[in-house]
Amino acid sequence: MDRKRIEGKNFDEERALYNETHADVLCCTFAGPADGESVLKEARDITVNECTFSLRYPLWHVVDFKVSNVTMDDKTRAPIWYAKHGVLRDCEIYGVKAVRECEDISINECTIDSVEFGWKSDGLSLRNTTITSEYIFFDSSNVKLDHVTMKGKYSFQYVDGLTIENCDLDTKDAFWHSKNVTVKDSTIKGEYLGWFSENVTLINCRIIGTQPLCYCKGLKLINCTMEGCDLSFEYSEVEAEIIGSIDSVKNPKSGTITCDGVGEVIMGDAVMPCEGRVLLRK
Numbered sequence: 001m002d003r004k005r006i007e008g009k010n011f012d013e014e015r016a017l018y019n020e021t022h023a024d025v026l027c028c029t030f031a032g033p034a035d036g037e038s039v040l041k042e043a044r045d046i047t048v049n050e051c052t053f054s055l056r057y058p059l060w061h062v063v064d065f066k067v068s069n070v071t072m073d074d075k076t077r078a079p080i081w082y083a084k085h086g087v088l089r090d091c092e093i094y095g096v097k098a099v100r101e102c103e104d105i106s107i108n109e110c111t112i113d114s115v116e117f118g119w120k121s122d123g124l125s126l127r128n129t130t131i132t133s134e135y136i137f138f139d140s141s142n143v144k145l146d147h148v149t150m151k152g153k154y155s156f157q158y159v160d161g162l163t164i165e166n167c168d169l170d171t172k173d174a175f176w177h178s179k180n181v182t183v184k185d186s187t188i189k190g191e192y193l194g195w196f197s198e199n200v201t202l203i204n205c206r207i208i209g210t211q212p213l214c215y216c217k218g219l220k221l222i223n224c225t226m227e228g229c230d231l232s233f234e235y236s237e238v239e240a241e242i243i244g245s246i247d248s249v250k251n252p253k254s255g256t257i258t259c260d261g262v263g264e265v266i267m268g269d270a271v272m273p274c275e276g277r278v279l280l281r282k
Contacts, residue, residue, distance in 0.1 A: 011039055012055065021045055030055050031075075053095075059083055067091060072098075080105070099124065118143070137162075155190075156181070175200060194219070213238070219255075233257060235272060252276025 004023040011017065012032025017025070021044040030039050031054035038057045040046070045064045053072040058079050059065070065086040072079045076095035080086075084103045091110045098114040099105060104123040110130075117133040118124055118140055125144040132151045137143055142161040148168075155171040156162060156178050164183040175181055175194040184203045193212035194200055200213075201220040208227045213219060214234040221240035226232065230247040233240070238255040245261035251274040258279045265278050 012036055014038060015041055018042060019044075023047075024049070026050060030058060053079065057081070059086075062086065230263075231266070233276065235270075235274070236276075238276065249278050252278075 005026065006017070006023055006028060007026040008028065010029045010032060012034040014036030016036060016039045018038070019042045020040060023046045025046060025048045028051045030051065035055065037055055038060055039055055040058050040062060041060045043062045043065065047066045048070055050069045053070065053076045055075065056077040058076060060081045062083045063085055065083070067086065068089045068091065071092045072095050074094045078097040078100065079093065079095045080098055080102060081100045082102065083105065087106045088110055089108045093110065093112045093114055096114055097116045098112065099117060099121060100119045102121040102124070105121065107126045107129055109128050112129065112131040112133070114133055116135045117131065118137040120138065121140045123142045124140060126148050127146045130149045134153045136152045136155045137159055139158040141159065143159060145164045145167050147166045150167065151170045153172040155169070155174040157176045159178040160180055162178060162181040164186055167186040169186065169188045171190040173192050174188065174190055175197045177196045178200065179198045181197065181200040183205055187206040189208040191209045191211065193207065193209060194216055196215045199218040200216060202224050203222045205224045206227070207224055207229060210228060211231045212229050213232060213236055216236040216238060219236050219238040221242060224242055225244050226242055226246050228247060231250045232246055232248065233252040234250045235253045237253050238257060240257040242257065242259035244259070245263065246259050248264040248266060249257060249262055250266040251270045253272065253274050254276050256277050256279060258281060260281050262278055262280070267274065
């Protein structure tokens with residue numbers, strides 16, 4: 001099938017390339033006084049390369065797409081919603097609420113600054129990417145991060161199915177109410193990490209911040225370190241192998257926490273039976 005080539009043009013009207021199929025869009029600009037939204041809505045089997053976007057909602061309901069060397073500025077509000085089977089590579093994305101209710105989206109070598117990124121989506125993967133987002137991956141499933149540097153506040157809430165490897169996460173309330181999470185060889189810096197989570201496994205991770213991993217079910221830590229972690233594991237079901245010391249542990253519900261040292265173990269004034277143990281290596 002012959003492909004349509006759209007090159008070197010400027011589009012600013014609403015739905016300028018609506019329902020475009022089997023097309024390559026090259027070196028185009030989506031901006032202008034008409035301020036039209038949804039320029040590529042409902043497109044199928046398209047590539048978008050070396051383009052700039054400055055209009056709202058450009059890629060909604062798009063299926064089978066590849067976007068590369070593209071910039072979406074802060075006027076590109078909610079740029080990718082309800083999209084399926086897409087690849088973004090070498091892109092800069094600055095529009096708020098990017099990627100929502102999407103399926104099977106791969107993001108590689110990108111720079112992203114987008115409040116409320118990656119909500120209610122399934123099958124998102126990020127690799128070699130830097131992302132800043134205050135509220136990220138809310139209520140999504142089957143998310144994979146590899147070599148991602150992330151800065152956020154409320155991250156991965158209500159996520160089900162999450163794999164993180166070789167990442168640097170600077171966040172706050174990460175993994176709240178999340179399920180089936182595996183994090184390997186990563187740094188997690190924040191506060192109140194992982195409260196109310198279920199089946200979280202942390203392997204070879206550096207954990208930094210106050211009051212981590214409370215009210216957890218099925219929590220496992222393997223060869224992890226903990227820095228500035230006070231009042232850890234309160235009311236959690238936990239099996240943990242910690243390298244080094246923990247500032248303090250409070251009322252673990254069940255399981256065993258093995259470490260090289262602990263500043264304080266606080267047992268008492270609990271609202272439920274707490275039978276967890278802290279063991280010191282000899």
